[in-house]
Amino acid sequence: MxxxxxxxxxxxxxxxxxxxxxxxxxxxxxxxxxxxxxxIDEIVERYRRWYKLLPRVKLFYALKCNNDERIVNVIARLGGSFDCASKSEIQQILDLGVDPSRIIYANPCKQMSHITYAREHDVDLMTFDSEDELVKIKMLYGSARLLLRFRSKLICKAMYDLGKKFGCIFEEATDLLLSAKRKDLDVIGVSFHVGSNCLNADAFSSSIKEARMIFDIGQQIGFVMEILDIGGGYRGRDCDRPTLEENAAIINQCLDEYFPEADRVKIIAEPGRYLVxxxxxxxxxxxxxxxxxxxxxxxxxxxxxxxxxxxxxxxxxxxxxxxxxxxxxxxxxxxxxxxxxxxxxxxxxxxxxxxxxxxxxxxxxxxxxxxxxxxxxxxxxxxxxxxxxxxxxxxxxxxxxxxxxxxxxxx
CATH class of the missing domain: 2.40.37.10 (Lyase, Ornithine Decarboxylase; Chain A, domain 1)
Incomplete structure (x- = not known):
């Protein structure tokens, strides 16, 4: 540096x-x-605090929140992974020497040339939430590893309700998974996002429970379901509620109940404002x-x-x-x-x-x-x-x- x-x-x-x-x-x-x-010390401390409170949850920093070069470099050197939403964001991370396996292309609606760029640089983990997105991915990156993004039935209280724009409803999940199977695409897990700056920790418990049901549907269809992405929404200031401690208590309890360690499911999350x-x-x-x-x-x-x-x-x-x-x-x-x-x-x-x-x-x-x-x-x-x-x-x-x-x- x-x-x-x-x-x-x-x-x-x-x-x-x-x-x-x-x-x-x-x-x-x-x-x-x-x-x-x-x-910078504050960011390092928060990074360590994350793994102390959520030891099972791999941190993928949401680059869209703040892509300051020095801060991103710090997170990369700490061993962090990254949530990217575009070609330029992916390029910024790759230019730091970060392995493509530490990137999730977490934009459910992707520009076609950006999908091609991801393929050319081996960034193969990405999300989808619609039939048309599956068509694009099949045409441009058939070997990608996919996470189905859904929106929770629970109305999440958040500053920004991302469910208005992204995520299929539970009733659509089966049809999308069947369509992916017919296209010979590889769905390996499920993704959700409770909303930016989420105001209620219960949103995680409801969403993790729904994710388990979609996981089971995917397994019945024949997919090897191995990743759960619990998204972002974590508050950034210690005076805000719920705190990370409050979120972690609920998340850990729900993971133990619905995704126990014995299942060997990889859990990831996409915090942004919490870190910076x-x-x-x-x-x-x-x-x-x-x-x-x-x-x-x-x-x-x-x-x-x-x-x-x-x-x-x-x-x-x-x-x-x-x-x-x-x-x-x-x-x-x-x-x-x-x-x-x-x-x-x-x-x-x-x-x-x-x-x-x-x-x-x-x-x-x-x-x-x-x-x-x-x-x-x-x-x-x-x-x-x-x-x-x-x-x-x-x-x-x-x-x-x-x-x-x-x-x-x-x-």
């Missing part, structure tokens, strides 16, 4: 210390572009301010701030948790009074709004503020609308973990 923009530390410091350090550096160099702090959301923090600059006074002009009624990053940059995710957006001054000087505030991004668009009624201490133009937990579905969705700059990225890692990165680990 290259060392540019990476600070190797011997003493573990708080995220606030890292942010303060980089803000001071940018201030001294006259730079007021947004910046992002990436805590809390590892990224932003420092953004207040580039503008408007004070709105009461009618008698005796006091401040409301404050409008403009920041140098916004919805079209690193904070697209704010749309999904409007009430959850928060920020705090990097400079912790004592301030008592707070004011109702609106926070805008830097572009000329009126939808570039991060919060409309957030209570903040009075901030000065040129002051820096911290926004935490921005690692999931942020930079991969960012634009350069109005030609606004992307944030400067700074990475922090302990010396022990940096040394560890030189060698792949067996989880």
């Amino acid at each position: 290259e060392d540019n923009n990476v600070l190797i530390v011997d003493v573990r410091r708080s995220r606030t210390d890292y942010i303060t350090r980089q803000v001071k550096f940018q201030t001294e160099t006259g730079t007021d572009d947004p910046l992002v702090i990436v805590d 959301e809390s590892a990224f923090s932003a420092a953004v600059n207040v580039i503008g301010r408007k004070l709105v006074y009461t009618n008698d002009k005796s006091s401040i009624d409301h404050v409008m701030y403009n920041l140098n990053d916004g919805i079209y940059g690193s904070f697209n995710w704010v749309n999904e948790i409007k009430d959850g957006f928060s920020m705090s001054p990097v400079n912790k000087k004592a301030r008592q009074e707070k004011h109702s505030s609106t926070v805008w991004g830097p572009t000329c668009c009126c939808t570039d709004c991060l919060a409309t009624d957030i209570h903040l201490p009075l901030l000065e133009v040129g002051e820096w503020v911290n926004v935490s937990d921005i690692g999931a579905y942020s930079f991969c969705l960012s634009t350069t609308f109005n030609s606004m700059p992307h944030p400067n990225m700074y990475y922090f890692c302990s010396r022990d973990n940096w040394t560890l990165m030189k060698y792949p680990l067996d989880p």
